[in-house]
Amino acid sequence: MTQNNALLDGLGLVVGRLEVLREWVRAFYYEVLLSGHACPDCGGRLVMTGPGRASCEACHSSLDPTVEFQQSPCCGASLVFRRAHYACRQCGAPVPSRFLFDERLFDAAYFSGRMRESRERRRLEIEELRRRVAESRSGELLASDVPELDSIPGLADTLDSLSRSAFSFGETGCWDDDPFVMDAYREVIWRGVCEDAVLFSQLPALNGDPRRDRARRFMTLVFMEQEREVDLTQYGNDLLVMRHEADAEGC
Structure with missing residues (x-):
């Protein structure tokens, strides 16, 4: 142990002397140049x-x-x-x-200005999306509300079939071989709404069964909305998904 400490002390001394030499060379270089x-x-x-x-x-x-x-x-x-x-x-x-x-x-001032412009552009985009939603005459989803199942055609039936399959062990004698991993959907949704708002129908699928995938996406969004990670707004027969405003600056 003592030998190792001595070696580290020696290396530290060499590094310190190299740094001193580097500063001396820098000063000499500038002196000659100027x-x-x-x-x-x-x-x-x-x-x-x-x-x-x-x-x-x-x-x-x-x-x-x-x-x-x-x-x-x-x-x-x-x-x-x-x-x-x-x-x-x-x-x-x-x-x-x-x-x-x-x-x-x-140019620190330039890049700082670009960051400010980016934040301001994001704020204006959110305001514009809210204005468009208000003009569409659709009711806005409140944080305490669960989105209406009937707003997306066929979603209620899909959720019913999914809930039945989750308790199919007693009927079939085996567990579902395609378990629902919410974190996977959560990560995909989080990445998808970082740059801009997206529609529910535009979120990427993670399951080969379209009905099952839609149901899982919907359940994940309900969870994320209750956790104040995303904001959901009715948009005709679809849902508009955007990051919660408090988290938008972190993209």
């Missing part, structure tokens, strides 16, 4: 202050040295930053930055 450039405002000495950023020691102005000093090899034009890489201002070809040692840049 030695050929001066502050465009006052001619002062530039130092790197972070990934893709340099600052003047005299006037303290800040700039992106790649955009300020580097030119594209394809067109000899200046570079622009495009979300996660630099590109030639003239032809748009991607160009690696000489002023990045081993860092990767991305």
Whole structure:
């Protein structure tokens, strides 16, 4: 045990020294690279202050040295930053930055804005779906209500036959060889409603018997609706299924 600890301590020491060497090489690389450039405002000495950023020691102005000093090899034009890489201002070809040692840049404001847009788009989609449902003159399902069996033709008979088959051991002497695994249906439904609302009839089947599969899908949806995982709304002779609003942001 002592020998193993000594080996780990030795490895930790090597890793620490390599990290120190890496930082020294990085600092030396930037110092050499910036030695050929001066502050465009006052001619002062530039130092790197972070990934893709340099600052003047005299006037303290800040700039992106790649955009300020580097030119594209394809067109000899200046570079622009495009979300996660630099590109030639003239032809748009991607160009690696000489002023990045081993860092990767991305436009945090852009991606943050895209996430906000996605959340807002999802909210508007939910509002639009609710408006369309209200205009369809169909009664909305409340959280405390069980969907009407007659709303889907043939579903009541299918549920009756399924319930009879669940207690067929005494009649046939064997258990049902096709057990109902609700978690499998639950997972498929959960994935299906992540991007958008779907109709009950559009949910993928997991059983070769269409009647049995419809009944199992329906029972799973009733359970998920009571657990506030999905919202169900009457849509003509079908059901509109969407994730519960509180969970929609997690997709």
